[in-house]
Amino acid sequence: MSTLQKTLHPDEKIKAGKIGQTMSKAGIGLAVVFLGISIILTLVGSADTSHGHESKWARFFHAYVIGWSYIFTLSLGMLWIIILHYLVRGRWLTAVRRIAEAMTGAFPIIFIAGLGFIIPLLAGYKDLYYWAHPDAHNHELNHHLLHKLGWLSPTFFALRYVIYGIGFSALAAYFAKKSRQQDESGDPKISETLRIASAPAMILFALLTCMVAFDIAMSIAPKWFSTIYGVAFWGSGCVGSFAALALLVLAIQRSGRLTHSINAEHYHDIGKWMFAFTFFWAYTAFSQFMLQWYGNMPEETHWYKYRLFGEWQWVSIAILVGYWAFPFVFLLSRWTKRIVPALVFFAVWQLVFHWLDLYWNIMPSYDWGVVYHEGARIVSGPLTGNPDLHHVGFSPVDITVWIGLVGLWAAGVGMSLKGNLIPVKDPTLPLSLAHEVQ
């Protein structure tokens, strides 16, 4: 076990300077442009009544929830690794930890952005979550939904959302704040405090993450359920999060900062986590799929039937090959993780496929069936039709909303990129700087 140490290079540029502001400006610009395009596209479009939606904004909001989940998970993984780092007295992360903290600093912006679908929900918007639609209360059609409509009601849902927002933002702020405090004093007691706090923090993190996954992502298909969904959501999220970390670290280094402190060893470790979570996500996703396929119970399999037949078949195959098989095989080797262009390629690749995974999770539920029952037209909700007739199609709004929200996220990260970009007086920094992967 190496106890090699290294100090910060005297010429190292550690101050964020203008980089945070540049990032924020770029992010806001991206958000305005792409969300603006999305709004315009939606306004000139028409309602998708063939899919059971009366409002023309249904597609926009579905894409918004997907984009929101995306940016939420980008920060989620970083909060997790920071808490874990303190919990197990880790060393390698310290050199890049401040950057990870900046990524978690985006949580307030993320949850404010989320109000973009929460407030309409509270105001009675019924074409996003089926349980908010009056037809969900239909006794004949939705017998199995009725009992949970108290839990899945806009008010309670929004209240939980606020709790999630406060929870994640507070956790992120606590660790970031204490970390910056240590920059002044170098007090090892701060590390100890954070280590003690990391245990209950991890418990809170786990609970909140599971609930976000169940609420925001799983309830889009309210008749479906899976106990592993929270774990899979987190696993997939971490893939994107570590990929984003790699790119952000690289961008900062390209701007001339931290060029001596962060080297191939750190990239290797980031790559290892990307690889590990690619595998872990595949494990949870396969477990969920195989168990529901094997049990063959229609109340569960309807979710998968939609995604494995018809037009979603190719997306499913793309995710299997692109999100798991291809990165897995190539990230096995040391060299893809140490040679920065190779790592960058896979980081970008996984960032795209992470979005595709969330898209595959959420968008198929966009198609809501319509039935005629005793003369009345009733919206029967997602996943109630024949998978061969099911057609969600693709809309440019899916992409533009995504990019717009990523822009908001970047703005949030940029706002936290200030001061020291490296925890200068953290006791574990010398170890992290000298870090070597076996």
Add this chain to the structure above:
Amino acid sequence: MSNAHDNHDHDVEPTSYPDGELYGVLAEYDTPGELIDAARKVRDAGYTEFDCYSPFPVHGIDEAMGIKRTILPLIVFGGGATGLLGGLFLQWWMNAYNWPWNIAGKPSWSIPANVPIMFEATILFSVFASFFGMWILNKLPQVWHPFFRADRFAKVTDDAFILGIEAKDKRFEHQATVKLLKDAGALAVEDVHLEGDPARRNMPKWITAFIVASTAFALIPFAIAAKARNSHSSSPHIHIFPDMDFQPKYKSDVAMDLFPDGRANRGEINGTIARGSLNADDTYYRGIENNAWTTGFPKQLEINDATMKRGQNRFNIYCAPCHGFDGQGHGTVAQRVLASGGSAFLPANLVGAGGSAVMMPNGQLFNTISNGFNTMLGYANQIPHADRWAIVLYVRALQRSQHATIEDVPPEQRGSLR
């Protein structure tokens, strides 16, 4: 640490064996760091046939010695790929191709259900490749190495850090090599010679014999199994745990001394009929109506084209071999009887004008089919009642057909007659 456990009371003085030629030199160093420095010097001096020996892997010595990265990971990857594809192929061939059977409606080739075994096979083969590959690349097990002749060398597995250079190295020159090692900070440098007595250089014969014998011995159970699987035996199975192999029950058609007639079969009980065997309807089941042969057809029989075709089909199967397809009695059986010189028992002509088959009522025809006549055996066991009536219907049609006039042919079909 106390020396309480370091008890050398039972150490034995070594016996002296004569030395042969010089094999190499060993240098002992105090710390791992010094060993690394020494290794670097030796490598820089151009030596290649040298190695460092330590009780644990010394961090940094690979670079100092110039050890190239091993190819083991590639071997492991190969092993893993073999396992993955092998597992896939195994399950496909056995469950989807060679012997596909329906389990719970799952597709024969169920990839989701095949993944766990493919995964485990990948890991298993990777493990084998890694484990055996490493030992093979390391050329272990190795029974002996000349450096073990030095007592000092026994401490390598305890606390010693030793650098050994072989005499066969191109740059080896005894004095210069020893000086190089000493200058690098050796605690001690020692010569190691090969075994002087050539007979002692090889593995003792008894060990070789033991290995060969035990390998041969170990193959015996497999040989027995192979022979057993490729031979036949008429002896009964060996039942180690009889469990339910010998059941205290009687099977059909065996002897049983409990009953006077000695049979396990008890037959029908007097005054009873098995369910479904009552067959009360005389007309349908026996062709009898009001104590005489029925002249019509039983009401259960639907007189239509389908029944007629059925009758034709059944007639052609059961009756035509003797009575011929036209019912005139020139079936293949009849021809064979004639060809072999017999003539007494020929099948009847069913359609000849004024013949008994033409004159007899339907019920009697039915009875003949069921119970036979003269040398014709009854077909009751082969032809169900409904089919028998269909045959009767067809025979009547055959009989009419042999004495038909042009008026009997429907007008629209007269054109197809020649």
Add this chain to the structure above:
Amino acid sequence: MSTATMDGAAEGEHHDETAGKAREAFRGITRDVAWVAEAPKPHKAWLGALTIAVAMLGVGVYSIYVLVTTGIGVWGNSNTVGWAWDITNFVWWIGIGHAGTLISAVLFLTRQSWRVSINRAAEAMTIFAVMCALLFPLLHTGRPWFAWWMLPHPNDMGMWPQFRSPLMWDVFAVSTYATTSILFWYMGLVPDLATFRDRFAMKGDKLKAIIYGTLSLGWRGSARQWHRYERAYLILAGLATPLVFSVHSVVSFDFATSQLPGWHTTIFPPYFVAGAIFSGFAMVLTLMLPLRHLFNLQHIIKESHVEAMCKIMLATGMMVGLAYGTELFIAWYSGNLYEKFAFANRAFGPFWWSYFAMVSCNVLVPQAFWFKKIRQSPIIIFVLCIFINIGMWFERFVIIATSLARSFLPANWSYYTPTRYDVGLFVGTLGMFFTLFLLFFRYVPVIAMSEVKGAMPEAHAGGKKDKH
């Protein structure tokens, strides 16, 4: 033998009292670990424990004899509770085995150097636990002599195993796990067996030297060999990690692929893995705490290591608790009448007492590990670990028995009581486990000497140049 004398005074040697401090430390490790095997008479406590263990094993042997000659009817299993103590024990033992692989492989990959004091014993524990576990699926078939049919081989019926069944996946997973554990353990042992070889050779004990020599394959500590060895070790550790996850996931598939409420749920794979690590660490501590005390190994298996293990138990215990909570939530959320009933039945049905044991031992007991005072008290930790193992046993029992005893059709509801042969076999496996472990402790290097030496600060001692 060479011309050098025994104390190594060859030409050019110098005796320096200050030099050799690092080597003194290494020698100390060798001595402290090797004396257990070299002591002419075994420790009284060891003999006592072995006697008890062999007696328990004897009970097991008798139970197996009755079971195999009479049949499964001697157990309490019956419709509808077709699986009971047999499969509970199987999962329990496999779970315990996982901690060994975790300590060996995962802590290696995450560079936790403190693992070196316990990894050898933990790996041995894994192998013995897997051996105990394998008895159950073998015996519960009723006609275990047909077990070889589970391996595909050409036969005159043209018959092949049904690979789509989770029970077949178990065969492959557990046998891969057993093989890998044995190979990994053995590979780690080779350098230490070489140490034993050399020590016994120096003492003149030829027989032991030959035995250990054969087993150590002629190992001589060559750097070129260490290079490949280390690579293989890293690769095996990297392979063993997904293997651990996959094996217990496959075991969980035995239940989750079914349609029984309480069994069919997607979280089973990671939940079972977390539970396995939880109970495995508890068993490691149950074994190591008394042994480290009796054999004076406290300076190698340090208090900080024990504390770290307590924290891991707390973490995995909380994961198990999270899984319990998720299952309850989704049981309600799903609206499935049978699912809701299954969970209510666990808490209030005929097996409520086992559910109570499970929750108190798995969720409440590990909470004690929040307190440093408890983490530093070996006696309390020992007791708590036993409770944790009991709790994890009850977890598997609760899953199996409650869902089977109260499944879909009320007319089929039944109950389960174990018979003396159920208990006897379980006692027997405990006996087998402890017997093997005690034998291992006496005759095999119980701590990975070479790894401990490599992890000590003295391993980097000396040298003129700084490393980087």
